[in-house]
Amino acid sequence: DTGVSQNxxxxxxxxxxxxxxxxxxxxxxxxLYWYRQTLGQGPEFLTYFQNEAQLEKSRLLSDRFSAERxxxxxxxxxxxxxxxxxxxxxxxxxxxxxxVGYNEQFFGPGTRLTVL
Amino acid sequence: xxxxxxxxxxTATEGAIVQINCTYQxxxxxxxxxxxxxxxxxxxFLSYNVLDGLxxxxxxxxxxxxxxxxxxLLLKELQMKDSASYLCAVAHTGGFxxxxxxxxxxxxxx
Numbered sequence: 001d002t003g004v005s006q007n008x009x010x011x012x013x014x015x016x017x018x019x020x021x022x023x024x025x026x027x028x029x030x031x032l033y034w035y036r037q038t039l040g041q042g043p044e045f046l047t048y049f050q051n052e053a054q055l056e057k058s059r060l061l062s063d064r065f066s067a068e069r070x071x072x073x074x075x076x077x078x079x080x081x082x083x084x085x086x087x088x089x090x091x092x093x094x095x096x097x098x099x100v101g102y103n104e105q106f107f108g109p110g111t112r113l114t115v116l
Numbered sequence: 117x118x119x120x121x122x123x124x125x126x127t128a129t130e131g132a133i134v135q136i137n138c139t140y141q142x143x144x145x146x147x148x149x150x151x152x153x154x155x156x157x158x159x160x161f162l163s164y165n166v167l168d169g170l171x172x173x174x175x176x177x178x179x180x181x182x183x184x185x186x187x188x189l190l191l192k193e194l195q196m197k198d199s200a201s202y203l204c205a206v207a208h209t210g211g212f213x214x215x216x217x218x219x220x221x222x223x224x225x226x
Contacts, residue, residue, distance in 0.1 A: 042216030
């Protein structure tokens with residue numbers, strides 16, 4: 001169990017560019033979550049997968065944001081036509097739906113996005 | 117709608133006890149989490165309460181009252197390393213969509 005990993009850890013981009021982030025959850029976890037966090041705030045829910053199915057997506061997410069989890073393992077989050085307001089830490093978390101502590105979400109280290 | 121309220125900041129002394137309160141208003145409640153987050157790091161799990169009552173885990177305890185929409189995190193024998201943000205979060209039924217509060221920044225002083 002190597003924990004949740006995210007790549008890249010940091011991304012600096014110019015406004016209008018597209019960016020893609022990757023999350024590799026803990027291998028036996030079937031639930032995967034994406035959050036966005038800005039300074040002084042708690043994580044803001046973006047979307048949630050159970051296996052490969054995207055079951056919930058925040059209404060706060062504009063059409064510029066899309067997430068996939070094609071084989072029920074790793075996930076990608078893409079932001080198109082980035083805006084300065086997209087600058088934030090993007091956190092991925094995973095959890096299991098069985099076993100002891102099945103609701104605990106394990107967070108990755110995050111990808112810090114800076115849009116210039 | 118959904119709303120989670122917790123104090124913005126608290127200060128306590130090393131060795132003391134501190135209680136961080138959280139009130140919530142939400143639909144489809146499926147449990148309440150507490151997470152700890154040190155500056156620049158990812159949140160780490162502390163507790164999950166789904167039934168009313170107190171759950172104790174070492175120096176940390178968490179309490180839930182579903183009828184009152186209220187929870188607290190109790191930290192005993194405070195240590196300097198407990199200086200961090202403490203996040204209250206509510207899980208929703210049906211998909212475990214989790215809504216976080218803004219967090220309470222705890223400062224532990226010597």
